[in-house]
Amino acid sequence: MGSSPVLPVELLQEVAAVCSRGDQLNLAASSRVFHCATRLIYRDISLTDAKAAVLCSRTLARNHSLAQLVQSLHIAFPLNDFAFISFMSLLNNALLNLSNLEALTIYLGTKWSTILSRCSFPRLYRFSSHFQLDQEISQFLSRHPVIQHLQLSDTSTTPSEIAMDSFHFPHLRHLVANSAWFGPLSRSARLRSAFVTFNVPDINGTISELDISSGHSLNVLGCQRDGWNLDLLDLISTRFPGILSLSLINQPSPEEDGTEVPAEAVQSLLSRFPYLVRLFFRTRLPLQHSYAQLDDEYSVVLQWFSACPSLQKCALPSNLEWDKTASNHWVPDLSQTQDTRTLNWVLTRITDQTQHAWAQGVSSHILNSLEKYLATEREVPPQRQALIALVRKAALAFATPPPTPLPSKYSDMPPLI
Secondary structure, three states: OOOOOOOOHHHHHHHHHOOOHHHHHHHHHHOHHHHHHHHHHHHEEEEOOHHHHHHHHHHHHHOHHHHOOOOEEEEEOOOOHHHHHHHHHHHHHHHHOOOOOOEEEEEOOOOOHHHHOOOOOOOOOEEEEOOOOOHHHHHHHHOOOOOOEEEOOOOOOOOOOOOHHHOOOOOOOEEEEEHHHHHHHHOOOOOOEEEEEOOOOOOHHHHHHHHHHHOOOOOEEEEEEEEOOHHHHHHHHHHOOOOOEEEEEEEOOHHHOOOOOOHHHHHHHHOOOOOOOEEEEEEOOOOOOOHHHHHHHHHHHHHHHHHOOOOOEEEOOOOOEEEEOOOOOEEEOOOOOOOHHHHHHHHHHHOOHHHHHHHHHHHHHHHHHHHHHHHHOOOOOHHHHHHHHHHHHHHHOOOOOOOOOOOHHHOOOOOOO
16 A cells, blocks of 8 residues: 555644644654655744753754744843853854744843844844843844834933934834833834833923824833832823823832822823823832722722723732723732732622622623633642632623633532533
């Protein structure tokens, strides 16, 4: 009997795409027919430890054909000075071979930008790092004027020899940087999203430059700054009233009483945003909330929603996110929380006879959030698992139509139908 005909390449690629990385490696080693698996292995590379980075860099530096397959490279792990000195040359040689690279992420600290010397990637559209805007990074960016997504360090120590007025990025759409560099980097851009870290008291200059360049295109804005930033929120509401998403990361001083959110002051400014969908008003270090404080936080969310009816998602300094349901009720996003106090708060409210309308309005959302949480968490502690089961059971009494079943490992929980 003759050998079986080779399957179409497209079908082999579909098979390889759903395999784990280990299975893809086995496929690539088993036959040349599965060269598509090799392409998938090297298309997107993520290196999160030094040993893997050394081995991969050595391969890419020596094998030009494999290096040509790399489209996305992510490098992020702690590295001491001595280890990096021996690794820097190897990584630089590997980078020089990546002629088809489109996205590059390097989180190795704020220095060592010399690894990008002589590197040029004609197709690069995304660059993320914690590097300072030094001479090396300035020259690297000048070689990539078509970049669309750029992230740099949130601290500013720009050398005086850098010509800040020479940057020209007309295709830039997403920028994360310190306020000292933001204006020059975004001057020729039409940004859709921006995140600015302010290390100086003055905010007007950066906001004014952002308004001039991207006032009509900006949809998402994030800012990080010391204080409660009510003056910054006021300025943003007058310059960018049409934004869809706003994130303010605050760092209250001891004099400002960091445990008390200026909720009423924020509420008075929210009415200026007619289209705002997402509002995140956080602190760098999340404020711990108690079971009793969740009632207060819920009241704040309702007050902000009354001032800005377009809101659909909201977060306060506790870092707990709140979602608006289709019935205009608000509920904590249980797909992200690991806090039993939040689960207890939801359970108490949904079983409260006086909260029947609220329970009906949020039950389906609660069940879907729990499905998402359980699907992404590998291990759920027994105590939390039991509490989730109680919340689900209470929500099921109000849910229509019933949600999809839970993963099999949670089959001992109350049934969904």
